[in-house]
Amino acid sequence: xxxxxxxxxxxxxxxxxxxxxxxxxxxxxxxxxxxxxxxxxxxxxxxxxxxxxxxxxxxxxxxxxxxxxxxxxxxxxxxxxxxxxxxxxxxxxxxxxxxxxxxxxxxxxxxxxxxxxxxxxxxxxxxxxxxxxxxxxxxxxxxxxxxxxxxxxxxxxxxxxxxxxxxxxxxxxxxxxxxxxxxxxxxxxxxxxxxxxxxxxxxxxxxxxxxxxxxxxxxxxxxxxxxxxxxxxxxxxxxxxxxxxxxxxxxxxxxxxx
Amino acid sequence: xxxxxxxxxxxxxxxxxxxxxxxxxxxxxxxxxxxxxxxxxxxxxxxxxxxxxxxxxxxxxxxxxxxxxxxxxxxxxxxxxxxxxxxxxxxxxxxxxxxxxxxxxxxxxxxxxxxxxxxxxxxxxxxxxxxxxxxxxxxxxxxxxxxxxxxxxxxxxxxxxxxxxxxxxxxxxxxxxxxxxxxxxxxxxxxxxxxxxxxxxxxxxxxxxxxxxxxxxxxxxxxxxxxxxxxxxxxxxxxxxxxxxxxxxxxxxxxxxxxxxxxxxxxxxxxxxxxxxxxxxxxxxxxxxxxxxxxxxxxxxxxxxxxxxxxxxxxxxxxxxxxxxxxxxxxxxxxxxxxxxxxxxxxxxxxxxxxxxxxxxxxxxxxxxxxxxxx
Numbered sequence: 001x002x003x004x005x006x007x008x009x010x011x012x013x014x015x016x017x018x019x020x021x022x023x024x025x026x027x028x029x030x031x032x033x034x035x036x037x038x039x040x041x042x043x044x045x046x047x048x049x050x051x052x053x054x055x056x057x058x059x060x061x062x063x064x065x066x067x068x069x070x071x072x073x074x075x076x077x078x079x080x081x082x083x084x085x086x087x088x089x090x091x092x093x094x095x096x097x098x099x100x101x102x103x104x105x106x107x108x109x110x111x112x113x114x115x116x117x118x119x120x121x122x123x124x125x126x127x128x129x130x131x132x133x134x135x136x137x138x139x140x141x142x143x144x145x146x147x148x149x150x151x152x153x154x155x156x157x158x159x160x161x162x163x164x165x166x167x168x169x170x171x172x173x174x175x176x177x178x179x180x181x182x183x184x185x186x187x188x189x190x191x192x193x194x195x196x197x198x199x200x201x202x203x204x205x206x207x208x209x210x211x212x213x214x215x216x217x218x219x220x221x222x223x224x225x226x227x228x229x230x231x232x233x234x235x236x237x238x239x240x241x242x243x244x245x246x247x248x249x250x251x252x253x254x255x256x257x258x
Numbered sequence: 259x260x261x262x263x264x265x266x267x268x269x270x271x272x273x274x275x276x277x278x279x280x281x282x283x284x285x286x287x288x289x290x291x292x293x294x295x296x297x298x299x300x301x302x303x304x305x306x307x308x309x310x311x312x313x314x315x316x317x318x319x320x321x322x323x324x325x326x327x328x329x330x331x332x333x334x335x336x337x338x339x340x341x342x343x344x345x346x347x348x349x350x351x352x353x354x355x356x357x358x359x360x361x362x363x364x365x366x367x368x369x370x371x372x373x374x375x376x377x378x379x380x381x382x383x384x385x386x387x388x389x390x391x392x393x394x395x396x397x398x399x400x401x402x403x404x405x406x407x408x409x410x411x412x413x414x415x416x417x418x419x420x421x422x423x424x425x426x427x428x429x430x431x432x433x434x435x436x437x438x439x440x441x442x443x444x445x446x447x448x449x450x451x452x453x454x455x456x457x458x459x460x461x462x463x464x465x466x467x468x469x470x471x472x473x474x475x476x477x478x479x480x481x482x483x484x485x486x487x488x489x490x491x492x493x494x495x496x497x498x499x500x501x502x503x504x505x506x507x508x509x510x511x512x513x514x515x516x517x518x519x520x521x522x523x524x525x526x527x528x529x530x531x532x533x534x535x536x537x538x539x540x541x542x543x544x545x546x547x548x549x550x551x552x553x554x555x556x557x558x559x560x561x562x563x564x565x566x567x568x569x570x571x572x573x574x575x576x577x578x579x580x581x582x583x584x585x586x587x588x589x590x591x592x593x594x595x596x597x598x599x600x601x602x603x604x605x606x607x608x609x610x611x612x613x614x615x616x617x618x619x620x621x622x623x624x625x626x627x628x629x630x631x632x633x
Binding site for chain 1: 275276277278279280281282285286289290293294297298300301302304305306307308309310311312344345353355356362363365366369370471472473474475478479481482541544545549551552553554571573574576577578584587588589590591592597599600601603605606609610612613614617618
């Protein structure tokens, strides 16, 4: 049987109702996307039930704290949406939910800062984890803008002062027309839709890349050599289901790649 | 995929050691329980900062001389906003930032075109229900006057205002040759006192046909001009204190630090001298003992020294410096030298102390070559 005949042979039907064709000519974008996802995010890696033995310290948990604080921000923000941006000035419940939003924001940035610190001092970008760092940093920058617009949206003296002062910085770089911080018609849309969406997208990408590459291992102990050590196999489809090696790819680069 | 023997490089990308059970869902649920209890407790006990918004009515009541002087500067277009430049006026103004050609403000032009006389004074007075029959002719007379005539009227009025007597919502200015200014300014003052000026700015000031609006650009700029043109007696008393709090080294224009800016001092907590003023770490502060936006320290730091403290282009300087620092921060994994800092600091030894202890226990203090790190 020729190679062409082999490739074009129809696949056996999937009893689970899955795909019946194996993308013989390699032009099916959905099939290619699926192959990519299955290669880098098999379920065992996406939802692992174990971690490398060195994952024993509290500093690994601060990223999760930021994630949960973000969920709290979204939940409290959704409640505030129902009653509008002035609710906290007229109602004790409004002030309460505004305060939940405020303190969630403080916890969110606290989690991000500690997570950044631990990621920096462990050089967590090693081994192809560069994009994980980049997505995390972009989450942080987008969150800063979200926080700024939130401060303006308080619609109190804080909001007046911050909007009136910050407009000079926005004008100075020519962005005053794109985000006029003295116009709540515009600020509301940015704060409630665009910027949280940006944070969510970058945060999701960050977490997907964390799952893709796993937790970065420690630096090798001083005086130790790893000459001759056999690297674990790469993330092939066949091995991806193995939780023993899940999350690690052979990669000699010192800096980050994908 | 199978691979032959290879060398582990210092990047330590691969881990062939042991693994331990770990439940990420439990970790997230744990934090969720902590936050769903802890944050409402924080919110209930400490609440959140909510200093009331300032209003034109309060301004006219609390600092009438500053309000009238500032309004005069809007009428004769000597205010900060009137001379701001882009994006409010096409020509570069006193607040325009940049160095030579490099001025992004100028590149984008006047996309929020403003005429302080028309937008802040003439329009509100023209639409006010309590406008007197003298107001419309006064506005017409001002518009029809030559620039030199307007300047002469302004000077005369400013001088007369210095000795004006303010009594319960009205003021007496000695008669003088200040043309229609007396009528215009007293009408605007009355409008502000009645709350009508606040109401006017609640409507859509750029296009009344739209009616809906939550655009506070014009009133914010008006507030920001507080102190322009002299200021009231309360301004003068507060100015040295305010000046000192904003920056001991920064020379402020006369009258700066008046009513609107005084609110920042009034709202200041003892620990935050200067409240939100840029040169005292700005937004990283907050009223009372509330935590501010402390995560903005990497930005506000640029306002604390050098050009950020004294330059006319302080904001542009701070934004550029923040941008320049952000780029290597974003791309740190790919920058040799910077990415090696963690290895040099050796903080990781403390962070992974358990791991290194276990290696030492297993392999002794002097490991032999070809040993494999076991997890």
